[in-house]
Amino acid sequence: MTSPHRQSFADNLRNMPPSPRAQRHPSFTGAPPATVQDLFSLPPSQKMADPRFAGRDWQDILIGELASPSDVKWATMDTTVEEATMTLVKDNPANVVLVRPDDGETNKADVSTFDYNDLNAYLLVVVGLATPDEENVALYDDIASKGQEGVPIPLRSIQSFCRKQSLVTLSSTETLDKAIEVLGGGIHRILVSDDSGSIVGILNQLTLIEFFWSEGVHFPNIERLYPIQLRDLGIASKQVLAVNSDSALAVALTLMYNEGLTSVAIVDNGSNVVGNISSVDVRLLTNAASAPLLQSSCMHFISVILNERGIERGRDPFPVFHVNPYSTLAHTVAKLVATRSHRMWVVDPSSPSPPTPPTASPAPAVVVPGTNSAPQSPAPGASFGSIAASALPGAHLSGRLSGVVSLTDILNLFAKSSGLNPSDPSEQRARRRRSSSSSVRPSIDSGRASSDIRR
Incomplete structure (x- = not known):
């Protein structure tokens, strides 16, 4: 009897879940903004801000008050790229999957990430657009061949061409002034840990911007900047x-x-x-x-x-x-x-x-x-x-x-x-x-x- 066809990485993702961007991440007021028009209908000074932050200096607010455990999605180095991608495209407001060496306890220093930039890099290798240095030619060819044949590829195999993001971990009991200095310096996300060192949340740049937009009425030094061109x-x-x-x-x-x-x-x-x-x-x-x-x-x-x-x-x-x-x-x-x-x-x-x-x-x-590499021609018949x-x-x-x-x-x-x-x-x-x-x-x-x- 003929063996069943092995589904490729792309075939398995044919029926992907709805786009996470179509499912707006709830704002701090609980109502997800649908359009720019909706946001302008209530200027910052008139929005119903969260009373938890009333009368407080934003620099004294704890990072843990903004971080959500539901943003933390895990994979291991043995997780396949396909599986990690499925986790990434599901309802995942943080747009990142955290990667640990194995299923055991994780030291913060051992944590890596898999995000859309890494998925982009992987796809470029599989379709043959990536040109490795001499020592990585065999690896790239092997990944391209396996990817095109539908052979499962673990995350550990693609680490050499995934961009290494600067990962900063702050305690949930640290204050937002520490977080904004990091995120305002160009780091895109912060890992948030509890007293035991376990990662309990992710605070990224967009989450902090949403916070200041929703709660700016509480913070005059931020609010005064909004009307400026x-x-x-x-x-x-x-x-x-x-x-x-x-x-x-x-x-x-x-x-x-x-x-x-x-x-x-x-x-x-x-x-x-x-x-x-x-x-x-x-x-x-x-x-x-x-x-x-x-x-x-x-x-x-x-x-x-x-x-x-x-x-x-x-x-x-x-x-x-x-x-x-x-x-x-x-x-x-x-x-x-x-x-x-x-x-x-x-x-x-x-x-x-x-x-x-x-x-x-x-x-x-x-x-x-x-760059100075020669371009490729399109596939025959592509129009x-x-x-x-x-x-x-x-x-x-x-x-x-x-x-x-x-x-x-x-x-x-x-x-x-x-x-x-x-x-x-x-x-x-x-x-x-x-x-x-x-x-x-x-x-x-x-x-x-x-x-x-x-x-």
């Missing part, structure tokens, strides 16, 4: 990398991996922001039928993302992923909280976009800044129509990309305005770029060159 705060960075909407999706994924980014702006031929692709979106590529998306344009993938989220034209009148220099901090934070994003793209007033052909036309090779940027919701509401403001920037501002001394975030950003042991081929040739927008 971004241009006056001076917190938006002018160093921005973007990808052209006609470029292959592989360009965006490799750029995020090489630069240690969690998201990248997608722009049209006039450098107007037309969308956003984040590392969380790679969950849409674990379906066997989705493999050709790597060869499609970024604009096509954005349409897939919007369809998966169930967004219809006109549902949210506010452009979701961008703000302008005249936007207030309140406007910016509201968008970050509503979209659960790590950054907002700063745009100047709209500029005319060069006409876009109805179908993808031949274009020069795409080279991500900082994806180019989707005009103007066809997507909010396309006429953006503008020319000129900067970016992140959760790190805002928490750094909150810390400094309160007299604290967070470290320079640029140090962590440089560390993330250095943490990979491999380079990644820049693209599958399917579109115009990526944009390197630096000011």
Whole structure:
């Protein structure tokens, strides 16, 4: 009798659970924000804040009051990538799986992580876009072969190309002033431990931003910052990398991996922001039928993302992923909280976009800044129509990309305005770029060159 077909990693994830981004993580007031419009309907000064924090200095609030044990999801080094991915895409507001050596007691120093950046790295290896150094060629080839054949791969086998995040552990009895100095310095998450040293929660940047948004009415030194415009705060960075909407999706994924980014702006031929692709979106590529998306344009993938989220034209009148220099901090934070994003793209007033052909036309090779590898050609027969940027919701509401403001920037501002001394975030950003042991081929040739927008 013929043996049953072994399901591949992608086949097993064909029926993935609903997107965690579609299930909004509850705010501290208990009501999950659905849209930016909902958040603006009640300004910070009028929201029903949590009475637990009334009359308290936020710097004296304990980290344990914000951390939730339900955010802690465990795996071991022997857990397969498929199993860890299933844990990651289920209802997991922290967007991370903690990894310990085995099922026994865990020393905090032995804890590692598996997140969407690691899943992105794994997928790039499996599809052959990763170019290892000489000593790792055999390992990459072995993982690519096993991944394509559906052979289970344990997490320990992919550690060499997973980015090593800086893991900081603080006691649940430490106060928020300690946490904001860490998170405002560019660390994305903190592990929270109890008196025995066991990990009982995760406090990440977004959770802290949500806290200050919901409870700002209690904290005058934070509340006073919300009405100020971004241009006056001076917190938006002018160093921005973007990808052209006609470029292959592989360009965006490799750029995020090489630069240690969690998201990248997608722009049209006039450098107007037309969308956003984040590392969380790679969950849409674990379906066997989705493999050709790597060869499609970024604009096509954005349409897939919007369809998966169930967004219809006109549902949210506010452009979701961008703000302008005249936007207030309140406007910016509201968008970050509503979209659960790590950054907002700063745009100047709209500029005319060069006409876009109805179908993808031949274009020069795409080279991500900082690499010099030759691009690959698309698979024979692969064809994806180019989707005009103007066809997507909010396309006429953006503008020319000129900067970016992140959760790190805002928490750094909150810390400094309160007299604290967070470290320079640029140090962590440089560390993330250095943490990979491999380079990644820049693209599958399917579109115009990526944009390197630096000011």
